[in-house]
Amino acid sequence: MLYYKFSEYLKSRYGTKVYKLPVNIPVTCPNRDGRLSGRGCIFCGEEGAGFENLSNTLNVTEQLRLNSKYIGENYKPERFIAYFQNFSNTYLPLERFKEYINEACVENIVAIYISTRPDCINDRYLEFLKDIKETKNIDIVIELGLQTVNYHTLKLLNRGHLLAEFIDAMVRINRHGLESCVHYIVDLPMDTIDDVVEGARIISALGVNQVKCHSMYILKDTDLGEMYSRGDIKPVALDEYIERIITFLEYLSPETVIQRLIGRAPEERSLFCNWSTSWWKIRDMIEEKMLQEERYQGKKFGYLNGKTCLF
Secondary structure, eight states: OOSOBHHHHHHHHHSSOEEEEEEOOSOOOTTTSSSSOSSOOTTOOTTTTOTTOOOTTSOHHHHHHHHHHHHHHHHOOSEEEEEEOSSOTTOSOHHHHHHHHHHHOOTTEEEEEEEEOGGGOOHHHHHHHHHHHHHHOOEEEEEEEEEOSOHHHHHHTTOSOOHHHHHHHHHHHHHTTOEEEEEEETTOTTSOHHHHHHHHHHHHHTTOOEEEEEOOOEETTSHHHHHHHHTSOOOOOHHHHHHHHHHHHHHSOTTSEEEESSOOOOGGGEEEOGGGSOHHHHHHHHHHHHHHTTOOTTTTOOOOSOTTOOO
């Protein structure tokens, strides 16, 4: 096995086809509303990450019904994941958050994935989610935007948090018996291959369950877009991306599920995305190189649990 694919995990976990249904709620981010910053992360567009979401004026249950109907007609799945995707979905009053999550606990939903920031999750939210998991028999996965473990780069990205907040969030998620997913950009030009390796090592050491890898895309009307247009930043070459992602996988725990190897962005909004190459072609190039060079996820994993102990 080259790497632990998300599709394989879902089939093993639920025994059938499972598809994600995006959920869009009226929420923002402390890095956009002035609490931390008004600029947001330098790569984030006005719509956040929700390029294909329904309107957040629809309640959660209705969004799930409409999306499941559309996907059901095309792919015939039997179970679904409710994916609270856009912005920081725990950045709202706890009681309101509870309402949205309860609206997602409907028939055929086997898991709820909640995208948020490491500094926007605390024990009160986690205790409620643990209760949902136990009483509703629905898996809970907290998706944390990390992007890099290099705290210098985190500052340059204007993330509004550093590595400690991520470590704290992971410790608390694990303590409550919930699952986790980390978003990671392996080709940030401010980072080196050593940063990529350390990212895999820290993610593994903290017991992250899933990883969603992204390539660095550059949107119009963002700080990153302005930097790119001025020539202040230059994307790494495609060959380097492929090498970085494979190296990342080699140092990653073989038990970590890989949701994706590369991301996507709307073409009409992008100044740069995936070297003008289809995401699936890049995925195939990654897998081909891994096969040719006999490389696989976890090949260089073995650095935990006191590897140099004598006894």
